[in-house]
Amino acid sequence: MASTESVPGIHRTGRCHGICVSCRPTWSSLPKLQFKPETASQFGEHSTLGFRVDSHGAIYQREDAHQLVFRAYVPEPDAKVSGAFELKMGNVHPLARLKVDGEGKVSEELVDGLFRQVTGNSGKGTLRLRWVFPKQSQYRFTAIGDTGGDLELAWVLNRSQQLGADFVLHLGDYYYQP
Incomplete structure (x- = not known):
């Protein structure tokens, strides 16, 4: 059986999931998560x-x-x-x-x-x-999460209009590149 000691995230026991003390240095070699995507052109x-x-x-x-x-x-x-x-x-x-x-x-x-x-x-x-935007003392709104980039958004917009919403609060993805 080949040794797995040099393979990142694997111990001799085969049960390491990359979270133990001896594997932490392997995490530093991974690219950092990007929390600020590039700005879209205005x-x-x-x-x-x-x-x-x-x-x-x-x-x-x-x-x-x-x-x-x-x-x-x-x-x-x-x-x-x-x-x-x-x-x-x-x-x-x-x-x-x-x-x-x-x-x-x-x-x-x-x-x-x-x-x-x-x-x-x-x-x-x-x-x-x-x-x-017209100033009002109260606003009616609807909220939606991820629309999936399909007909769900159209349905939400139509239903929001039927309910008399002033705006839609979109909490998820709405832009999907082709």
Whole structure:
């Protein structure tokens, strides 16, 4: 029988699970757990149209033919835009109001459920777009854990709307990479 004394986590008895005193040095050779994943980008620049969006409270998702797409992760996201732009912001409360500060103007804001489609031009300056969540004395909410990246999230959102929830408190994973 071959000796297992040099194999990390195995004793002569074969019962060690890596937690005994003589095996502790093997734990230090393992990579440390990463509790702070890399930050998702909050900045986007359209590759052909050249406008820029720098957000706070929303992550950049993708570039489409005429727009940049972001997804809010806070109730009141804001974005600084430069140039003639078309921005799609997802996960914005349907009753949130758009506040605009700075030079230039917003031509149009379309509301489609939790999505906002905003077009405009900042001119030579920068426009700040900020969605303000309606202040209330009480809020109704639903809570969910891991959605599994399938139809469960759609069901929860529909049911939350039926129950009159102001927002969904999501306690688990919601983003699954393809």
